[in-house]
Amino acid sequence: xxxxxxxxxxxIRACTHCEAHLPMGARxxxxxxxxxxxxxxxQAPGIRVHKSGIPWDDPSGxxxxxxxxxxxxxxxxxxxxxxxxVGFCYPGTMENGGDxxxxxxxxxxxxxxxxxxxxxxxxxxxxxxxxQAYHLGRSRRKNMTETxxxxxxxxxxxxxxxxxxxxxxxxQKKNPWFDDELLPELRRRIHGxxx
Numbered sequence: 062x063x064x065x066x067x068x069x070x071x072x073i074r075a076c077t078h079c080e081a082h083l084p085m086g087a088r089x090x091x092x093x094x095x096x097x098x099x100x101x102x103x104q105a106p107g108i109r110v111h112k113s114g115i116p117w118d119d120p121s122g123x124x125x126x127x128x129x130x131x132x133x134x135x136x137x138x139x140x141x142x143x144x145x146x147v148g149f150c151y152p153g154t155m156e157n158g159g160d161x162x163x164x165x166x167x168x169x170x171x172x173x174x175x176x177x178x179x180x181x182x183x184x185x186x187x188x189x190x191x192x193q194a195y196h197l198g199r200s201r202r203k204n205m206t207e208t209x210x211x212x213x214x215x216x217x218x219x220x221x222x223x224x225x226x227x228x229x230x231x232x233q234k235k236n237p238w239f240d241d242e243l244l245p246e247l248r249r250r251i252h253g254x255x256x
Contacts, residue, residue, distance in 0.1 A: 065178055066093075066094070066095050066175075066178040066179070069171075069174055069175060069178055070091055070092075070093075073089050073091050073149060073171055073175075074089050074091065075089075076089050076149065076170075076171075078166050078167075078170065079150070079164045079166045079167075080150075082152075082164065083150050083151065083152065083153065083164075084151075084153040084154075085108070085111055085151055085153075087150050088106075088111050088114060088150055088151070089149035089150055089167075090106045090110055090111075090114060090115075090116050090144075090146065090149060090150070091116075091144065091145050091146075091149060091171075091175070092116060092137075092139050092143065092144050093139050093142065093143025093144060093145070093179060094139045094140050094143070095178065095179065095180060095181060096140040096181055097139060097140060097141060097142055097143035097179055097181060097182060098141065098181055098182060098183050098184070098254040098255055099141060099142050099143070099182065099183070099184050099185075099186065099251060099254055099255065100142070100143045100144075100145065100176070100179055100182045100184070100185045100186070101117075101125075101142055101143070101144045101145075101185075101186045101188060102145055102146065102147065102172075102185060102186065102187055102188065102192040102196065103116075103117070103144070103146045103147070103188040103189060103192060103224070104146060104147050104148065104160075104162070104163050104188070104189045104191040104192060104224060105146050105147060105148035105149070105150065105151065105152050105160065105162075105163035105164070105191075106146060106148075106149075106150065106151045107119055107121070107151060107160055108151055108154065108160075110122075110151070111150070111151035115137075116144040116146070117136070117144065120226075120227065121224065121225045121226050121227075122136075122225075124225035124226075124229070125188070125225040128222065128225060128244055128247065128248075129247065129248065129251050130248045130251070130252070131251065131255075135255065138255075141255040142255075143175075143179050143182065145171075145172065145175055145176075146163065146167070147163040147167065147168050147172075147191045147192050147195055148162075148163025148164040148165075148167045148168070148191075149167045149171065150164065150167075152164055162191060163191050168195050172195070172196075183217075183218070183254055184217070184218065184219075184220060184250055184251070184254060185218060185219050185220070186219075186220050186221075186222060186247075187219060187220070187221045187222070188221075188222050188223075188224055188225070189205065189222075189223060189224035190204075190205040190208075190224075192221075193205065193208050193221050196219070197215070197219070197221070200214075200215075205221075205223060206223075206232070206236065208221050209221050209222060209223055209236075209239065209243070210236070210238065212243055212246075220247055220250070222243070222247070223239075
């Protein structure tokens, strides 16, 4: 890792900017090296990831690795994938059981310098509506489904997907094009970049 990226990640991991608003305190989760060819931008760590400090170390991560057709070793090789969320810390759980949205402070503070330091990234996965809203801005469609359905419009640099939570299983059944068209192309691109 270059000194700049190493310093940047050290600063992120030490960040306490919004700690007063976090139910379990700050524990920013980020990883990658300057050699990473794929950047995964999700929403925010869940409680399990907060406890382990390992991104996508939960059932959503297992589903995501299935979508990408990669094993754990490949996924967690920081030379393959850089992983940065919109919100770097666990935001807490709402009464309905879902997590709160990512804190708004993180992405404006950290995304531009991180993405600038990840000079070898050729494909960025925008996972879920929060990542898509922040990074696509006005080019985002009216909702997450329409944004993901328009995935070809964002290539070759960006690939939007839904969040791989358990709730997505029902969404996938209603949107067979995701399994039939998007996933084969996503896998082809991933394997083309990381071997």
